[in-house]
Amino acid sequence: MERETRPEENAGHGPALPYTRALLEHFVNPRNVGELSEEETDGFGLVGDPGCGDQMKLWISVSDDRIERIAFKSFGCPGAIATSSALTTLAEGRTLEEARRITDDDVIELLGGIPEHKRHCSLLGVRALQAALEDRKLRLQQKAIRP
Amino acid sequence: MERETRPEENAGHGPALPYTRALLEHFVNPRNVGELSEEETDGFGLVGDPGCGDQMKLWISVSDDRIERIAFKSFGCPGAIATSSALTTLAEGRTLEEARRITDDDVIELLGGIPEHKRHCSLLGVRALQAALEDRKLRLQQKAIRP
Amino acid sequence: MIYLDHNATTPLHPQVLEAMLVCLQEHWGNPSSPHSLGNQARMVMQQARARIAESLGCEPSEVVFCSSGTEADNLALRGVAGALRSRGNHIVTTAIEHHAVLHTCDALEEEGFRVTRVPVDPQGVVDLESLERSLTDQTILVSVMHANNETGVLQPVEEVARMAARREIPFHVDAVQTAGKLPFRLPELGAGLVSLSGHKLYGPRGAAALFVREGTPLRPILTGGSHEHDLRAGTENLAGLVGLAKAVELAVQDAAEEGRRLTGLRDELEARLSSSIPEIRINGAQARRVPNTSNVTFPGVDGESIILGLDLAGICVSTGSACSTGEPEPSHVLREMGVSRRDAQGSIRLSLGRGTRQEDLDLTVQVLADTVARLRRITSI
Amino acid sequence: MIYLDHNATTPLHPQVLEAMLVCLQEHWGNPSSPHSLGNQARMVMQQARARIAESLGCEPSEVVFCSSGTEADNLALRGVAGALRSRGNHIVTTAIEHHAVLHTCDALEEEGFRVTRVPVDPQGVVDLESLERSLTDQTILVSVMHANNETGVLQPVEEVARMAARREIPFHVDAVQTAGKLPFRLPELGAGLVSLSGHKLYGPRGAAALFVREGTPLRPILTGGSHEHDLRAGTENLAGLVGLAKAVELAVQDAAEEGRRLTGLRDELEARLSSSIPEIRINGAQARRVPNTSNVTFPGVDGESIILGLDLAGICVSTGSACSTGEPEPSHVLREMGVSRRDAQGSIRLSLGRGTRQEDLDLTVQVLADTVARLRRITSI
Numbered sequence A, B: 001m002e003r004e005t006r007p008e009e010n011a012g013h014g015p016a017l018p019y020t021r022a023l024l025e026h027f028v029n030p031r032n033v034g035e036l037s038e039e040e041t042d043g044f045g046l047v048g049d050p051g052c053g054d055q056m057k058l059w060i061s062v063s064d065d066r067i068e069r070i071a072f073k074s075f076g077c078p079g080a081i082a083t084s085s086a087l088t089t090l091a092e093g094r095t096l097e098e099a100r101r102i103t104d105d106d107v108i109e110l111l112g113g114i115p116e117h118k119r120h121c122s123l124l125g126v127r128a129l130q131a132a133l134e135d136r137k138l139r140l141q142q143k144a145i146r147p
Numbered sequence C, D: 001m002i003y004l005d006h007n008a009t010t011p012l013h014p015q016v017l018e019a020m021l022v023c024l025q026e027h028w029g030n031p032s033s034p035h036s037l038g039n040q041a042r043m044v045m046q047q048a049r050a051r052i053a054e055s056l057g058c059e060p061s062e063v064v065f066c067s068s069g070t071e072a073d074n075l076a077l078r079g080v081a082g083a084l085r086s087r088g089n090h091i092v093t094t095a096i097e098h099h100a101v102l103h104t105c106d107a108l109e110e111e112g113f114r115v116t117r118v119p120v121d122p123q124g125v126v127d128l129e130s131l132e133r134s135l136t137d138q139t140i141l142v143s144v145m146h147a148n149n150e151t152g153v154l155q156p157v158e159e160v161a162r163m164a165a166r167r168e169i170p171f172h173v174d175a176v177q178t179a180g181k182l183p184f185r186l187p188e189l190g191a192g193l194v195s196l197s198g199h200k201l202y203g204p205r206g207a208a209a210l211f212v213r214e215g216t217p218l219r220p221i222l223t224g225g226s227h228e229h230d231l232r233a234g235t236e237n238l239a240g241l242v243g244l245a246k247a248v249e250l251a252v253q254d255a256a257e258e259g260r261r262l263t264g265l266r267d268e269l270e271a272r273l274s275s276s277i278p279e280i281r282i283n284g285a286q287a288r289r290v291p292n293t294s295n296v297t298f299p300g301v302d303g304e305s306i307i308l309g310l311d312l313a314g315i316c317v318s319t320g321s322a323c324s325t326g327e328p329e330p331s332h333v334l335r336e337m338g339v340s341r342r343d344a345q346g347s348i349r350l351s352l353g354r355g356t357r358q359e360d361l362d363l364t365v366q367v368l369a370d371t372v373a374r375l376r377r378i379t380s381i
């Protein structure tokens, strides 16, 4: 179901937008924007088509099997930015196992819903995190091979 | 040119109609409605398609080469009724020669104009009069042959 | 003024005007615009659609907004013809449809379709047997009006729906004259396509709708942006749609009660006309009819002259077949019912509505009796 | 609210609303009805038609009222294609037309017509040589927009008109974005068909017009009653038409002066944007443009995000290609001008209008600079 703010709800309370307050908040004040330095980075994910459409980069720093720091940069629509930001707040401080189990629906729930046609944007964050987690595994394997 | 009453002219003065006051007056109070008896009749004209559309019957009584009495009956639209009535007022009291020269435009002028798509109705009256005048000629000829 | 031409058009319901004004002044954004003004307009539009769907008993996604009943009919006919051209080329309709259907069938014939126009009986009801016989495996569309605009005579659309459904032929109902007059819900008609028009039910001109049941094959006739589920392009006339939604809602709410009231008034009107004017005939009186319509023949006089006589007394009626300008052709509907050309020319339609009161009809009967008597004194036949 | 999306739609001019209200409340008769209320409506309609004709420099009989610019475009394209099908099957248009033209061309292709979409140069101006080369003896229609809705870039329609006239090919101009913005008179365009739409010039939605020059072959796409010189059936949306007439009249009166004012504001806006935001590009800036439109690329950021940033500050702008719902496709217009997909995604359209004041633009520049800077800090590219 498409989550739409009904006009009545908005009467006189700012713009009538198809987004929830929570989503707008993450769009205006995205959390964990930025990059991690090469040394800090334990995993890195890049998703989206760099030639066209939305794109997202995500860095994680892991300590004690937990995501200690997370950072992202995103080229994309409001949904992409907000869901990326929301995803980082969900992932931060979580164990790797917990992080792996974060779903699109978790992100959507945190934001109180997202317009139907923007759902696919919310995939980006979760997919970037999965990619970063995979990347971390690879990096560990590589370290194990030539220490 | 179509003669249309402009709405402004009508503001508050009765219905906005495509007809002139003069035409409406003849429609509401047609002159010379009726039939002449066989004895009175010197000429009779019937025009229009009895199976469909407008129809008009016209009687004249002639004395001293003048139309002394004229009467009509009409099945038809307001234009047919009003122009028939107007025609009879034009013809009444005229010499036969004058009557023969009455045109559609004379009738239209008397009525102050008629909507373009009603023009053909105005033909009926004039045509019925011509027919009646022809009929009179025939009757005279017949009388001459077998008196 | 006494207005008895509600089948031609109706005045705006005050609540409809009010809803439209809010929209014209406040929600004037383009529903396709990606900002708050546009979003607001889009939400208002969704509400209008939902409101219509609820009033008529269908899904919001099944409502396609159009600009007139004529466009809705064109979309139904041309839309199905375009979509099913490869399946067959035969269309079945009736001989008494509105010109929006009949002339569109003429146009489709020019494009190579074959059209059967099923006749009606003397009461103006389509001949069901003849309709059923006309269906072939080439038939891709059946289109039958719910009620005729000139006589008010109801057509057995439910039975036609069953015939069409048995053969899986899409069925279109032109319900322009019944929507808001009869308290039906769309599924009861059994049609995949149903047209209705705002200005016939106290809504605005320029706003109409085609119900398109999920799965009905339809190709758009207006292409461009992806409005109206990709079935009808063009920036939406939002104030019109909001007005239409309000009008449908109000009309459907009142349909049953108002229908009873109008049936009473109409029947009384017809009784009085019959008793005070000799030789009149009520066309389609033996058939089921919508409550508000009465079509009367006054032999020997011309309909236009009666209309003008009434008009001069402040009473608006019409011949039924609204003709844009020029010569009124005798009604094809009455002719199909077996009425002579001359009697068809001497017929008028009285169509009652929300504003009609008993005293209006009292005056109407009196003026009609006088007018007809006067014209009969003049008549040459 | 600061509204800078006038190319998407405009608010009603108060005088337009006033004219519509009179009509909705008093002149609600059906112009086809044969009584005084109908006559009055018919006269009001004739006046509206005459007023439009006078404002645009054509005959009243050459104005065909429609329900939207999209319908006008469809009538022009499908109408000529239908009328001249036997003479040829080739249509020439440009690659940057509005979807109302381009998607209609797609539909005509499915029906067997061949369509050439002439490319534009990097400034968004149609390539005249290439257009002329594409004309064949099978070409039955040329359709070129007067100004593009996304960039405001004017097309050399007068020259195209001469090319088409030399070969006696009907020429259609989509003037939806110039009618009322530029002080032209119809004969200057040299086209047999010209579309315009009410809601782009402070008139109502649901009202538009197609100018059809005497003698232009055209087959109606909506059939039914004989409205609009038999070129467009359907009971007329009288209030809409009256509003359209008033809007056209007012817009044409003010076009020259308002054009100068908006050109000044627009040029100043672009200068300030260029000096306060690095790396921006104004699309089509070297071409002749309508006065009110500015299309700007902000490399590295997403247009939708800019729009939301502005929207939250009460400023309404759009990407230019209004998309009904769902994913905005990067503008086909910018892509045809050689803009990369990603830069097209990072472009917005600011379209000024009657209500736009210098201080609105001051604030807009400031908010835009902040928003773009913020988004650029987030961006991954």
Ligand SMILES: Cc1ncc(COP(=O)(O)O)c(C=O)c1O
Pocket: C007, C067, C068, C069, C070, C071, C073, C098, C100, C145, C147, C148, C149, C174, C176, C177, C197, C198, C199, C208, D233, D234, D235
């Ligand atoms: C039965 C019927 N169908 C279609 C129409 C056409 O609808 P509209 O007047 O909205 O074009 C009408 C009314 O004129 C009608 O009565």
Ligand SMILES: Cc1ncc(COP(=O)(O)O)c(C=O)c1O
Pocket: C233, C234, C235, D007, D067, D068, D069, D070, D071, D073, D098, D100, D145, D147, D148, D149, D174, D176, D177, D197, D198, D199, D208
């Ligand atoms: C150039 C152009 N043509 C056609 C249209 C379609 O007009 P309308 O919105 O009235 O359907 C528009 C506007 O959307 C336009 O900008």
